[in-house]
Amino acid sequence: MTEILYPPLPAGTAVSSAALGMGEKPLTPARLAWRRYRRHKVAMLSTVVLLFIAFMCVFAPLFTKYDPNTQIRANGVLQAFLHPQHGHWFGTNDKARDMWANVLYGGRISLEVGFVVAMVTTIVGTIVGVVAGYYGGWLDNLLMRVTDLFIAIPFLVGTILLSRLPGTQAWARTIMGPPQSVRAVIFVIAVFFWMPVARIIRGIVLSLKEKEFVEAARAAGASNFRIMFRHLVPNCTGQIIINTTLAVAAAILTESALSFLGFGVDAIFTPTWGNLLSNSQDFLDGYPYLVWAPGLAIVLTVLCVNFIGDGLRDALDPKQLSV
Amino acid sequence: MFRFIVRRMLWAIPVLIAGSFILFVALHVTTDPVKAAIHHNVSPDALIKFKHDLGLDKPLLEQYWIFLSKFFRGDFGTSYTSGAPVWPELRTALANSLVLGFVAGLFYLTVGIAIGVVSAVKQYSWFDNLSTGLSFFGLAMPPFFFGLVTIVLVGTFYETHFHSSTPLLPFIGGVYSPSTSGFDLVDRIKHLILPGLTLSVQEIAVYSRYMRTGMLETLNSDYMRTARAKGISERRVTLRHGFRNALIPLTTFAGIDFGAVAGGLIITESIFGYNGMGRYFLDNLHNADYPMLLPWMMVVIASVVLFNLLADLSYAWLDPRIRVD
Numbered sequence: 001m002t003e004i005l006y007p008p009l010p011a012g013t014a015v016s017s018a019a020l021g022m023g024e025k026p027l028t029p030a031r032l033a034w035r036r037y038r039r040h041k042v043a044m045l046s047t048v049v050l051l052f053i054a055f056m057c058v059f060a061p062l063f064t065k066y067d068p069n070t071q072i073r074a075n076g077v078l079q080a081f082l083h084p085q086h087g088h089w090f091g092t093n094d095k096a097r098d099m100w101a102n103v104l105y106g107g108r109i110s111l112e113v114g115f116v117v118a119m120v121t122t123i124v125g126t127i128v129g130v131v132a133g134y135y136g137g138w139l140d141n142l143l144m145r146v147t148d149l150f151i152a153i154p155f156l157v158g159t160i161l162l163s164r165l166p167g168t169q170a171w172a173r174t175i176m177g178p179p180q181s182v183r184a185v186i187f188v189i190a191v192f193f194w195m196p197v198a199r200i201i202r203g204i205v206l207s208l209k210e211k212e213f214v215e216a217a218r219a220a221g222a223s224n225f226r227i228m229f230r231h232l233v234p235n236c237t238g239q240i241i242i243n244t245t246l247a248v249a250a251a252i253l254t255e256s257a258l259s260f261l262g263f264g265v266d267a268i269f270t271p272t273w274g275n276l277l278s279n280s281q282d283f284l285d286g287y288p289y290l291v292w293a294p295g296l297a298i299v300l301t302v303l304c305v306n307f308i309g310d311g312l313r314d315a316l317d318p319k320q321l322s323v
Numbered sequence: 324m325f326r327f328i329v330r331r332m333l334w335a336i337p338v339l340i341a342g343s344f345i346l347f348v349a350l351h352v353t354t355d356p357v358k359a360a361i362h363h364n365v366s367p368d369a370l371i372k373f374k375h376d377l378g379l380d381k382p383l384l385e386q387y388w389i390f391l392s393k394f395f396r397g398d399f400g401t402s403y404t405s406g407a408p409v410w411p412e413l414r415t416a417l418a419n420s421l422v423l424g425f426v427a428g429l430f431y432l433t434v435g436i437a438i439g440v441v442s443a444v445k446q447y448s449w450f451d452n453l454s455t456g457l458s459f460f461g462l463a464m465p466p467f468f469f470g471l472v473t474i475v476l477v478g479t480f481y482e483t484h485f486h487s488s489t490p491l492l493p494f495i496g497g498v499y500s501p502s503t504s505g506f507d508l509v510d511r512i513k514h515l516i517l518p519g520l521t522l523s524v525q526e527i528a529v530y531s532r533y534m535r536t537g538m539l540e541t542l543n544s545d546y547m548r549t550a551r552a553k554g555i556s557e558r559r560v561t562l563r564h565g566f567r568n569a570l571i572p573l574t575t576f577a578g579i580d581f582g583a584v585a586g587g588l589i590i591t592e593s594i595f596g597y598n599g600m601g602r603y604f605l606d607n608l609h610n611a612d613y614p615m616l617l618p619w620m621m622v623v624i625a626s627v628v629l630f631n632l633l634a635d636l637s638y639a640w641l642d643p644r645i646r647v648d
Contacts, residue, residue, distance in 0.1 A: 152342060154586040154623060157604065161346075164353040164608075253465050257590055260467045261605070281471055281594070288475040295468035302463035310459075 036315040043311020046304035057107035066101040090293040106271035117251035120190045122244045125197025133205030163188045163263040180266035238316030249305040342624040354611035400614040420599035424584030431523035439534020461528025470521040470594040518595045537569035578634020585626035
């Protein structure tokens with residue numbers, strides 16, 4: 001690490017950087033990371049593209065005059081399978097719905113699933129990891145065996161079975177919402193996504209908890225809770241951010257895979273990139289253009305997220321070789 | 324080494340039992356054969372009898388025990404829906420998935436490892452940069468999107484631009500074209516190309532990255548310097564000392580990958596209508612056909628456990644340091 005360490009100053013002391021013998025602003029770890037991140041040109045470009053995609057999806061009404069479920073009619077006749085043309089950039093599908101509008105609104109759901117799953121699993125994974133690593137002993141053993149168990153269940157088999165749960169069990173509907181709702185899909189994916197974070201955080205905590213600053217905190221009377229969440233977790237920030245980013249990409253891919261198999265978000269009223277793609281497979285013969293728009297939207301988004309993850313890894317964890 | 328093998332094999336037994344029990348419960352909680360059968364116009368009285376005849380009114384634990392004891396006696400039973408014996412169908416599905424999985428696996432491992440080695444040896448060359456760029460694309464490419472694109476390319480696109488009435492490669496129907504009778508190797512291979520490629524896209528990206536990282540690590544290690552200092556040729560140093568050691572971590576990943584094959588290449592098989600374990604699962608899940616699904620489940624878990632075991636053993640065999648703990 002190359003940070004410049006200052007002697008701790010009493011609160012309220014105003015010391016100019018010049019007084020410390022520095023002509024410039026002090027470099028905090030965050031600023032150093034930002035500086036390294038900026039140097040990663042592809043990651044910077046990806047950030048811009050991803051923000052642009054997210055902006056278009058969130059503010060979809062600004063970019064299309066159609067509702068995703070509006071059926072396009074001309075002189076009262078349904079306009080299904082219009083080839084891409086002026087006014088319908090990506091054509092219309094079998095239900096005479098505008099594909100451009102569907103891809104934009106579908107992106108809302110796909111991105112929502114990606115971000116919410118990443119957030120939830122990061123929080124759960126971090127808590128499991130830090131508790132297991134910090135307390136050790138039987139608690140660690142128990143939590144890690146549970147983690148192993150979740151890893152051992154074949155991923156798609158597990159998610160498919162779980163996605164059917166609200167359809168058969170009333171109690172599941174109170175947690176997961178109606179079957180094939182966005183909430184249910186987020187829940188299903190999140191259940192099988194928290195394990196890698198938990199393992200990584202546990203690994204870091206195992207080595208961090210032997211360090212002097214933890215001992216110092218304990219000597220100063222800090223509670224276990226405080227040590228875990230004010231001292232250990234902030235020290236894992238880099239890894240947490242990197243893994244959250246990669247989880248976004250993986251969750252978007254998983255959502256589309258589940259939708260593709262018919263276990264994702266209900267395709268009738270809620271478009272997602274996955275179920276648009278899934279729907280298009282029945283019309284490959286005459287209307288292959290239906291495949292391109294949602295498919296390329298997924299590829300572009302996941303590509304951007306992965307590049308951002310790569311840039312963050314370089315920025316936050318310079319020691320690690322990028323994979 | 325012998326004790327290590329025995330210990331690992333014994334550990335596989337509780338994992339198999341726990342895993343199968345969890346999936347057994349999951350299956351019973353998320354599916355209902357009686358509900359699935361309502362589509363077939365059955366009266367309520369018949370339904371109760373149906374439930375009783377199938378033993379579905381017994382406690383879950385007892386049902387699990389009955390299933391397990393029958394399974395280990397080789398009694399797989401017959402399907403709820405078709406009445407056909409389970410084993411022949413399961414065997415066909417398993418064989419098809421294994422063929423596809425291993426052919427594709429051989430392909431993506433070879434290509435991925437080759438790309439990874441060349442990228443590492445010629446780090447930051449144009450080849451390395453190109454393969455890095457492509458691997459990012461590969462990782463971002465959902466297999467089903469790639470599958471659909473290949474179908475469009477060999478189907479509609481090929482037919483219109485090359486004035487052909489038949490697609491370049493078959494993409495529907497698992498194994499044989501309806502016209503062929505008996506075993507036709509060429510036809511069989513043709514049917515494997517598109518699903519195989521679809522399976523390989525992401526995997527090549529993953530393995531080439533793993534291999535590159537592993538190779539770079541070994542290339543910069545001390546024993547490589549020692550080997551060079553002893554005057555061994557660069558080629559031999561790279562292959563015998565670098566390559567072999569860089570392969571070790573890959574065995575674990577490959578073991579996990581191959582273990583999942585029996586569980587079905589669910590997405591790929593459903594795109595191409597390939598008659599494997601994945602399709603078998605989805606079809607029978609729809610009918611909640613327990614006699615079909617439960618043996619499937621056992622095979623899937625056993626295969627995951629078996630291949631993990633093989634990966635661990637090969638790991639221990641390749642890297643003696645593992646055996647110590």
